[in-house]
Amino acid sequence: MDYHHHTNNSIDSKAVMQEVCEQAITKGIKEICFTEHYSVNPDAPTYGHMDFAIYQQDIKDSQASYGDRLTIKMGIELCEPHLMMDVYEKELSSIPFDFIMGSVHNIGNQKLRLHLRANQDTFYDDYFAEMYKLVSDANIDVLAHIDLMKRYAVQEGHEVYVFEQYKDQIAAVLEKAIQRGIGIEINTSGLRSSLGEALPTPQIVSLYHDLGGKILTLGSDSHKAETVGAGIKEAAQIAKQCGFTHIYQFDKREPKAVSLS
Template identity: 35%
Template sequence: MPITSDFHMHSNHSGDSSTPMEDMIKSAIDKGLSEICFTEHLDLDYPDTPDLPPEPFTLDVPSYKKELFSLKDKYKDKITLRFGIEIGMQAQVTKENLAIAKSDSFDFIIASQHLVDRRDPFYPDFWAPDTVENIFNRFFDQTLENIKLFSEFDVLGHLDYISRYVPEGDTTYSYERFADKIDPILEYLIANDKGLDVNSKVLAYSDILPPNPCPEALKRYKELGGALITFGSDAHTPDKIGCCFDTIRQIALDSGFTEYYTFENRKPVAHKL
């Protein structure tokens, strides 16, 4: 069965998107999706970057919720809309993140590691001070530390996110290379009934890079007893909604999964793959 739910997307309520929410909804309907969840960015204490305004990911939750619920009613006969959030984890803002996660009636919360030592791997100068090996190890160490600190989430976003931005010439990322760092993350998620965001964004831009998590890490999650997976395009524009879902569905099937999940009121709902 095709995947009919996209549970990771953004609109102009996120600091890195300028797309009106309604345009995202119309595109999802046109693509035949039956359910979507907006997961607008909240990333507190984000570093200054050359191409974004100061504090770009301080989400105005009331404004976001007001528009979403208005559109939810408008399109109720065509698509189901869910109220989600993607919270960027950093140890120093854990208290604030927990308060925001508990402050409203979110359907779904993604916890994501976007930074290493308050620096953004998207920018080339991030990689200059250290080796790729050390930086990856630090990224996974901080991911494990933060999911232990920040408990109010449903799935971990794009587990190996940092692999998207490895400098040209280093193509050696693999699950096997960092298994000793990744396995403790997977084991902790499983023990605490947390899931994985199976994220197709990279596939829309690259024929070389794997999705996040890479197929081997997703298979390992299943081998260890993991069951909760959601599918998300991480779309910031209408054309990317549901991108490459056939590919990540097959990866999930090859990994042994027979179901994927959506969320309502923070409760998982199973769907056949």
């Protein structure tokens, strides 16, 4: 299963949904959940791209063409869903999503890269603090790529953070997620980049497990048909090594455990 994929319904992807589905079938993937970018904040780069009528039609058409070979779910990846919550609620409540992910892509209306450049000493703290606010308030199913800031840090010449140094902040995020019934994902996009590791790092996945976390999804965060499912086997290995026996799928936002064996 690949529970994080983008198409041209997202501002930063040109992938055609039907082509993604064809590639997924070729690769033996059984289920895909599309998770397009969406923001209600006019200052967010993602704002204004999504047309839900087109997205829902793409899902319907893909299900009609490939539904006998591939289970196709309709999800969404929200930018900062803890902010402007009333607007999110208004825009999303009538759409029958299977799965809603929440992401911190911006801090204080600044993209993460720009925030990092302006806050060289505090950017990791700021990022995890924003993640805590998100998980405390947002109406979501899963937290996307928990330690995303490391991608920008490495690109900007900084180090990947030292887990022990941020363990308390990260544990607070995970405890709040567990308390609110929110899961986390293993996002394999970092395995395809110079970063060379998944998001989050396995130490976070282990900590989540040890704190009692159960809901875990695996996603490639692929923006191209060719990379659908990339790294999912590695992610399943990480999940197992961290103590998980199950991952989760979602149907109309209801989580369901699937055995990893």
